[in-house]
Amino acid sequence: MKLIHDMKGGLLTVRLEGELDHHCAMDITARICELIDALLPPRVRLDCSKMPFTDSSGIAVVMRSARAAQGIDSRFTVAGLCAQPMKVLRAAGVDRLVEIEEEVHI
């Protein structure tokens, strides 16, 4: 899985590209939390439009990233979810705990 980030006008966009599973989850969580701690963005968007798959490992990635953003009073959203990742996050009730955006605005 690839992680690409972009910081513009107070918005940190983190784009995940590829399949998210236990194999890469720890590394991805650590990198997102490091970016949030280093850049202190007022706004964080996790762009999942290039992520066709996640398993339950992605639940912890989203929740821990959201918590890191919350820790610096930053607004955290997940954007561009494909059908399969959406189904997994919904099954875990993540959509009730984290703000999900319908579309990615680039």
Next chain:
Amino acid sequence: MRNELNRVVMRFPSKSINEGLARSGAAAFASQLDPTLDELGDIRTAVSEAVTNAIVHGYKDEIGEVIMTMKLFEGDEIEIVISDKGCGIPDIDQARQPLYTTGGAERSGMGFTIMESFMDSLKIKSAEGKGTTVTMRKRLNTRRYR
């Protein structure tokens, strides 16, 4: 029991790099039934959950062998059996509860709940110190009988 039409077995060491391989293997096996994208997604997810459990819980502090057997039955039904000879589960009813986990901050305790809801049936057999076998079934029909 319905007639078995096809069977493929994958055996691999419990290394996380093989999680993606197991998903792809299961998707390739299921593709003989011309599944929908949603059905493929469900199967890939359930396989990822069971294989990851074998790797992170079953063989927590060691590398062992994971065996995945995929069977096709008459009536467009697929069965996937994933087993490990790892530490086993002391209390299966408790392990199946949503949010129950022994895995710490990287796990959320949703694996079995997801397997159960994404497949038609989920059976778990386990013995402490001997290992765990997870059997999942799903009938693929949405495309064929549309």
